[in-house]
Amino acid sequence: MTVGIVGAGQLGRMLALAGYPLGLDFLCLDPARDAPAGRVAPLLHGDFTDRRLLTRLGRQCEVVTFDWENVPVSSLRAITRAHRARISPPIAALAAGQDRVAEKRLFERLGVPTTRWRAVSSRAQLTRAIDALGLPGVLKTRRFGYDGKGQAVLRVPADAERAWRALGTVPLLYEEWVPFDCEVSIIGARSTTGELAIYPLCGNVHGAGVLRLTCAPFGPARWQRLAARYLTRLLRHFRYTGILTVEFFVRDGRLIANEMAPRVHNSGHWTIEGAATSQFENHLRAILGLPLGATRALGHSAMINLIGQMPALRDALAVEGVHLHDYGKRSRPGRKVGHLTVVEPTARARDARARRLLADLAVGVRIP
Numbered sequence: 001m002t003v004g005i006v007g008a009g010q011l012g013r014m015l016a017l018a019g020y021p022l023g024l025d026f027l028c029l030d031p032a033r034d035a036p037a038g039r040v041a042p043l044l045h046g047d048f049t050d051r052r053l054l055t056r057l058g059r060q061c062e063v064v065t066f067d068w069e070n071v072p073v074s075s076l077r078a079i080t081r082a083h084r085a086r087i088s089p090p091i092a093a094l095a096a097g098q099d100r101v102a103e104k105r106l107f108e109r110l111g112v113p114t115t116r117w118r119a120v121s122s123r124a125q126l127t128r129a130i131d132a133l134g135l136p137g138v139l140k141t142r143r144f145g146y147d148g149k150g151q152a153v154l155r156v157p158a159d160a161e162r163a164w165r166a167l168g169t170v171p172l173l174y175e176e177w178v179p180f181d182c183e184v185s186i187i188g189a190r191s192t193t194g195e196l197a198i199y200p201l202c203g204n205v206h207g208a209g210v211l212r213l214t215c216a217p218f219g220p221a222r223w224q225r226l227a228a229r230y231l232t233r234l235l236r237h238f239r240y241t242g243i244l245t246v247e248f249f250v251r252d253g254r255l256i257a258n259e260m261a262p263r264v265h266n267s268g269h270w271t272i273e274g275a276a277t278s279q280f281e282n283h284l285r286a287i288l289g290l291p292l293g294a295t296r297a298l299g300h301s302a303m304i305n306l307i308g309q310m311p312a313l314r315d316a317l318a319v320e321g322v323h324l325h326d327y328g329k330r331s332r333p334g335r336k337v338g339h340l341t342v343v344e345p346t347a348r349a350r351d352a353r354a355r356r357l358l359a360d361l362a363v364g365v366r367i368p
Helices: 010-022 051-060 073-083 091-098 100-109 123-133 159-167 221-237 279-287 313-317 347-361
Strands: 002-006 025-030 043-045 063-066 117-120 137-141 151-154 172-176 182-190 196-198 202-207 210-216 242-251 254-261 300-307 323-326 336-344
Touching: 002 010, 002 051, 010 025, 010 279, 025 051, 043 051, 051 073, 063 073, 063 279, 073 091, 091 100, 091 254, 100 117, 100 172, 100 254, 117 123, 123 137, 123 159, 123 172, 137 159, 151 159, 182 221, 182 279, 196 221, 210 347, 221 242, 221 254, 242 279, 300 347, 313 323, 336 347
Parallel strands: 002 025, 002 063, 025 043
Antiparallel strands: 117 172, 137 151, 137 172, 182 196, 182 202, 182 242, 202 210, 210 300, 242 254, 300 336, 323 336
């Protein structure tokens, strides 16, 4: 059975590596000739809107998935129209996740707590939004924003003009600033049969808008129950298939949804070594209608993103218990080029190991 992946980044690469032990084959489509998944699976090189390549993908694959949330919805719809190929996760979930306003409205409709917000399409609307929600706040592009891109923090009235000049050429959203205590994410899968599997809650630390550290399991049982309840509402709403992630701010014990990601997620990389079944394998099981694997944690995991450049291989492998993942990317400032994971029997031991690694790698963040 062949699974198509629109996008061949590190997520596509890890999907393929998880699928080969199950006897699956893969075919990827990506504009980059040196895309990471292209080193482990056949790669169709071309634009995501290339109808000829989309036709080939739909013809050769039983199911098509994606590893990037900004894959054009029109491309996936073209595959289904031409070949009746099944797309998983659902296109409706991808479309909602691509527009911050649609995403916020969905959260509100399903009773998932989120920030106060206003849609902004003019300078006058930005002024009214600031008047309604106050300062500080965050101005974000409605589309194509990830890893801190496409947003500006407004702390004083003078910031509004600067932010408008930087972002005002596209539709925007203004939302209140949440002085959060920590950030968490919940990852779960729903299969074509309706089976659900939810992973332990993750605690996340960002730097310059990019995820730097994830620890799991994280937080009290109450947070896990709340996050799982909200995630389940979204999974059932879409009749979802595959992995879905929701990120939350935590403020005074309340979970406030920030955004969702209809795909395997960076904060779930720890599951490769730290869970009974990785998020990547469960995504494949879900979209193929196979029984979902257990999501229990095998210990207490910490995952550290490697940003910009990889550490020396010899130095990294000399550290006992470190699992290193090199995505095969060229070094570049701000780029995710790999990650490493440690799994320990206790949270205290995990945090001690993570602190040492964060210091050695000069990551610039602290354990939450």
